[in-house]
Amino acid sequence: MLDIKVIRENLDWAKDKLATRGIKPEELDEVVAIDAKRRDALKQSEQLKAERNEVSKKIGEAKRNKEDASDAIKSMKEVSSKIKDLDNEIRDLSEKQEYILLRLPNFPADSDPIGPDDSYNEEVRKWNEPTKFNFKPKAHWDIGTDLDILDWNRASKVSGARFVFYKGAGALLERAVFNFFLDENTKEGYTEIIPPYLVNDASMQGTGQFPKFHEDVYTIVDNDDPDKPRDLTLIPTAEVPLVNYFRDEIIHGEKLPINVTALSPAFRSEAGSAGRDTRGLIRMHEFRKVEMVKVCKPEDSWDQLEKLTHNAEHLLQKLGLPYHVVALSTGDASFTSAKTYDLEVWMPYQDKYREISSCSNCTDFQARRAHIRYRDENGKLHLVHTLNGSGLAVGRCVAAILENYQNEDGSVTVPDVLVPYMNGMKKITKEDSLI
RNA sequence: GGAGAGUUGGCAGAGUGGUAAUGCACCGGACUCGAAAUCCGGCGAACCAGGUUUAUCCCUGGCGCGCAGGUUCAAAUCCUGUACUCUCCUCCA
Incomplete structure (x- = not known):
């Protein structure tokens, strides 16, 4: 499997390399676009998770002190549901990304003779x-x-x-x-x-x-x-x-x-x-x-x-x-x-x-x-x-x-x-x- | 094929809903001529994202208890499925 980071950071090079193995450049454009979406959703999800971790800690403390935490619990319920949606989206995008990556061949070496057959x-x-x-x-x-x-x-x-x-x-x-x-x-x-x-x-x-x-x-x-x-x-x-x-x-x-x-x-x-x-x-x-x-x-x-x-x-x-x-x-x-x-x-x-x-x-x-x-x-x-x-x-x-x-x-x-x-x-x- | 038990860092091993004890090992320091012992400190690591660099380092967060789902504000812990290991029974080259 190829490294998505290498593709992301050297897109034109990767396209040229794989073109010699019969891979269309659009396939790489697609996988890079999916990757960008995935990372964007991941960023959002991680921010919400950081918030949830922090608030949950406070809820735990409040409960130990027998204080009321129902407002926090209520808002975290919403946060958790957003996280769930984002994580589903991330999973979906990851699967799509992997589907493509698993089917892309290795980069040929520079010394390989170039040709289709x-x-x-x-x-x-x-x-x-x-x-x-x-x-x-x-x-x-x-x-x-x-x-x-x-x-x-x-x-x-x-x-x-x-x-x-x-x-x-x-x-x-x-x-x-x-x-x-x-x-x-x-x-x-x-x-x-x-x-x-x-x-x-x-x-x-x-x-x-x-x-x-x-x-x-x-x-x-x-x-x-x-x-x-x-x-x-x-x-x-x-x-x-x-x-x-x-x-x-x-x-x-x-x-x-x-x-x-x-x-x-x-x-x-x-x-x-x-x-x-x-x-x-x-x-x-x-x-x-x-x-x-x-x-x-x-x-x-x-x-x-x-x-x-x-x-x-x-x-x-x-x-x-x-x-x-x-x-x-x-x-x-x-x-x-x-x-x-x-x-x-x-x-x-x-x-x-x-x-x-x-x-x-x-x-x-x-x-x-x-x-x-x-x-x-x-x-x-x-x-x-x-x-x-x-x-x-x-x-x-x-x-x-x-x-x-x-x-x-x-x-x-x-x-x-x-x-x-x-x-x-x-x-x-x-x-x-x-x- | 049947029954049961288990899977937590490099290793051992605790943890039955509130965010992973402890020991060994390892790393740094002190002591010492040096080492051992002892003491002090550090230490789960992989992966991902972001920041900073862009070869590393570092910082923040996510994640992380076989794997995959689910319940919950919150899961190593509860539920479901699954893989593997071990023990016993059965069968078999």
């Missing part, structure tokens, strides 16, 4: 050249089906579209990948967490998914009353529980920066993406992801974003997967982010790079929503900055391994770093179906 994204750096083949590379969904390690038909029977069964060496590969990620992240100083996979609405609002993005997630309903949602939603990313772990808390300054990592499933409805990436592991309703979250002091967050991005890149480098890093444009970056680097891995069949990690500095945007603060050495409180990045999306990584490490005979070579995690298996070959 991903065509304005800028490549920052590239690692290795795209994998070359002396045969026509297959799509990972065909590789997986032919090796009988991915089963799409059974998944569509059991669950529906955008689900999959991993089998045998496929399941082992998935497990190898996330264990490798967790081990590497831990070595880099991240503390491993196993969070809850269902979270309440306050948490969804704290990290910015709610109230604006209800359609993107799966919320639990009561079987007795399906119209009534329970206060529980399947996490779309481990970022939600990891950041909300600190919600409504004050962190000691010495503990910052805090680095945590977690493997979790990620549940996404993929509303509005019908027809896109209908085959393969790229776009699933349920996939596993290892997430990294950093909580730090404001002055550190830009350095921490670079570190976070390098941590994610390091994983792809160790796996030998070609990728490039892209700075997202103002229009393409996510709602909560001030700056985002996407890591895109090379996918040979599609002959292009595809997102496998998204590393964002959310500055104080989530911290303000979730009330996460720290106490500095002088005892002062400040909002923290929060960062999150995938390290990495597991399913997409498996897809990239299958495609980049495929051999002409249909087998897939296991990347060296994963061999120990695959119980020594160096190559995945077609086996007789065990089931």
Whole structure:
């Protein structure tokens, strides 16, 4: 959430910044007008309350002295009724103000490429050249089906579209990948967490998914009353529980920066993406992801974003997967982010790079929503900055391994770093179906 | 799922309608060569608004006893709803 004071005091600047993210300037005019009305009513209410406090004190004294106070009580009755009206007005205005504020995206950083969509994204750096083949590379969904390690038909029977069964060496590969990620992240100083996979609405609002993005997630309903949602939603990313772990808390300054990592499933409805990436592991309703979250002091967050991005890149480098890093444009970056680097891995069949990690500095945007603060050495409180990045999306990584490490005979070579995690298996070959 | 108890500052803990005791901790001072002990003083903090500055500081007021409503001139206290914690019972991996 943005700070109303910043908007109020830098209105033109705020309008320019948010215009690059598709926000109309009139929205800011409206919220500032509401804020002015609200503060005006608040001022009146506070004056009346000061009067009431003073007179009430006297009424108390009079009553103790068994004196008559009925005149004062009568006039205070009027004052109280005025206060009630004003407070109702204030509540109403605050709700309107919050309605708008909760739906405004974060201010983009000055360094972000400006543009409405991903065509304005800028490549920052590239690692290795795209994998070359002396045969026509297959799509990972065909590789997986032919090796009988991915089963799409059974998944569509059991669950529906955008689900999959991993089998045998496929399941082992998935497990190898996330264990490798967790081990590497831990070595880099991240503390491993196993969070809850269902979270309440306050948490969804704290990290910015709610109230604006209800359609993107799966919320639990009561079987007795399906119209009534329970206060529980399947996490779309481990970022939600990891950041909300600190919600409504004050962190000691010495503990910052805090680095945590977690493997979790990620549940996404993929509303509005019908027809896109209908085959393969790229776009699933349920996939596993290892997430990294950093909580730090404001002055550190830009350095921490670079570190976070390098941590994610390091994983792809160790796996030998070609990728490039892209700075997202103002229009393409996510709602909560001030700056985002996407890591895109090379996918040979599609002959292009595809997102496998998204590393964002959310500055104080989530911290303000979730009330996460720290106490500095002088005892002062400040909002923290929060960062999150995938390290990495597991399913997409498996897809990239299958495609980049495929051999002409249909087998897939296991990347060296994963061999120990695959119980020594160096190559995945077609086996007789065990089931 | 059933029954009961609880939620008050950094921590402990009192307060059943009149505007949040007390202790510990913490900060400042005295004493001391120094420290401890002792004594004196300060101290709930966050948030909001206004004034003053505009990086802070400071002043005034509001607010503030899990959260949200209600009753009242006045609510930590009474009423309603709700979240969470603990105990017991029941069930369960």
